[in-house]
Amino acid sequence: MALPPKFAGQRLIPTKGAGASSFPSQPLHTVEIFLDYVCPFSAKIYNTLYTSLFPALAAxxxxxxxxxQFIFRHQVQPWHPSSTLTHEAGLAVQRxxxxxxxxxxxxxxxDQKAYFDVSLVNETRNETYKRLAKLASQSVGVAEKEVYELLTIPTEAADDGSLNVGNAMTNDLKVVIKMARLVSVHVSPTVIFDGVVAGDVSSSWTVEQWLEFLKKSTA
Incomplete structure (x- = not known):
């Protein structure tokens, strides 16, 4: 969980001769954004952040x-079966x-509509992974083969007979799901500012509204 800068004294970085110098001189405010890749509202807020807010903040x-500091939080929503698959792809690229x-x-x-329920209802899981791996290659240049190797599900049982074998990203997926559960996040998108849910933040906010909120919150 994030630590508000005004409580920076509660944090200590254990280094040799730890003391006053071990406290960060300029602790950052933390904006955690819980997003689901197949949620239209998540796409809307992400687009505002990515294309408008981040450049505005940089300038x-x-x-x-x-x-x-902004932290992307994976909000996997099981009523969208492809949510799991798309977030596994995101984690694979992250790795x-x-x-x-x-x-x-x-x-x-x-490209989220390509992973909505109707779009892949007749597609096998590994076929969807192949498309996700191809997207990673075409969009950001990550090797398609390497992404697919992290995502693919074996077609045969493991040596011990196990059938629920998952893929190479299963354990990472478990960790990010635990993170959301620990703070009881349900709705996507959800924004947490310095450890507290910012319930007034809306996916419809303009960049001007974001800047007003952030200036007020960091004052």
Whole structure:
């Protein structure tokens, strides 16, 4: 969970001769955004953040962007079966090329209708993974074969007879799901600012509304 900068004294980085110098001089405000790749409202808020807010913060003369850190939180929603598959793909890209994760997320949201229920109801799980791996290759240049190897489900039982074998991203998926459950997030998108749910944030917010909220919250 995030620690509000005003409580920075509660944090200590254990280094040699730990003391006052071990406290970060400029702790950051943390914006956690819980998103589902197949949720239209998540796509809407992500597009505003990615295409408008982040560039605006980077160019803000007041240095507002330097006070903030944004964390993408995977909000897997089981009533959308493909939510699991798309988030596994996001995690796979994160593992193979961490710096391309946000760009790949943008590509996933842009192409999200291709992973809605009706779009893949007649497609096998591994066929969907193949499309996701291809998207990773075409959108951010991550090797298609490497992504697919992390996602594919074996077609035969394991040596011990196990059938629920998952894939190479299953354990990572479990971790990010636990993170959401620990803070009782249900609705997507959900924004948590410095550890507290910001219930007034809307997926319909403009970049101007975001900037107003962030300036007020970091004052």
């Amino acid at each position: 803000d003369p007041s240095g507002l962007g330097s006070k903030l 193979l090329a961490p710096t391309k994760f946000w760009d790949f997320s943008a590509a996933l949201f842009k």
